[in-house]
Amino acid sequence: MIVVHHLNNSRSQRVLWLLEELGLPYEIVRYERDPKTMLAPKALRDVHPLGKSPVLVDGDVTVAESGAIVEYLVDRYGEGRLRPAPGTPEALRYRYFLHYAEGSAMPQLLLKLVFSRMETAPVPFFAKPIARMLARGAQKTFVDPQLKLHLDYLESQLADTDYFAGDTLTAADIQMSFPLEAAASRAGLDASRPRLKAFLARIHARPAYRAALERGGEYALAR
Known part of the structure; x- marks a missing residue:
């Protein structure tokens, strides 16, 4: 099962959208920003050393950075969807x-x-x-x-x-x-x-x- 470590009001919303477009099942682990600093909680460091969101876990694969996650999902599960034909x-x-x-x-x-x-x-x-x-x-x-x-x-x-x-x-x-x-x-x-x-x-x-x-x-x- 794909798991998204998701921070409210963050780039990780794009990852959820992509997963919905691809029709993939996934689970969400939620994190809330500090209301004063607006920073992610330290608990995210247990998932990735930088403590940032999004982080995607797919079996034994962990991917950080929204752009890298997008490419990973499209390459592995897209089956040609959501990207143009190569060489065009x-x-x-x-x-x-x-x-x-x-x-x-x-x-x-x-x-x-x-x-x-x-x-x-x-x-x-x-x-x-x-x-x-x-x-x-x-x-x-x-x-x-x-x-x-x-x-x-x-x-x-x-x-x-x-x-x-x-x-x-x-x-x-x-x-x-x-x-x-x-x-x-x-x-x-x-x-x-x-x-x-x-x-x-x-x-x-x-x-x-x-x-x-x-x-x-x-x-x-x-x-």
Whole structure:
């Protein structure tokens, strides 16, 4: 039986969605973030030394990192589903966006989260103006322009297709869901980018996505 070590409001929601799309049976071991730090509990270190989620256990195989888990599941159980045929232009786009999600998109969103929290973080009163100025300056001069660049780029990539590797859903779209949901939640993805908004509406309406939400529990980014 496949077991997913699942943290609320995290990347592991994508793994549940993929398992639902593939129609695979699985069990969930749940973990909750610390309400103050928003970090994963130390209990996850018993599963993987880094204490991060998701971690997938399939018999004697343990896989961490959502991208690696996605590739593992599609390779082992996909039977050709959720990825384009090898050697096609769509296959190259598939591989690109499968890795772009974490390699290029998520670092920008993490910086946005860090600097946004810096503005309200508890610091000595005399340091608050300096921390706020640094956080706002970093966002204005670097983080926000980079986010705009990436969101404009992604909007353009859906000009001719409904999904990132063609006209049908692939695992690359599942991998892309988390950064786009995060961008819609806290980084300016709004109605000014109708293709990306339509993409999110499209995936959120899928029965497998809804089933994964029901099993996974709290996932604020789907709101």
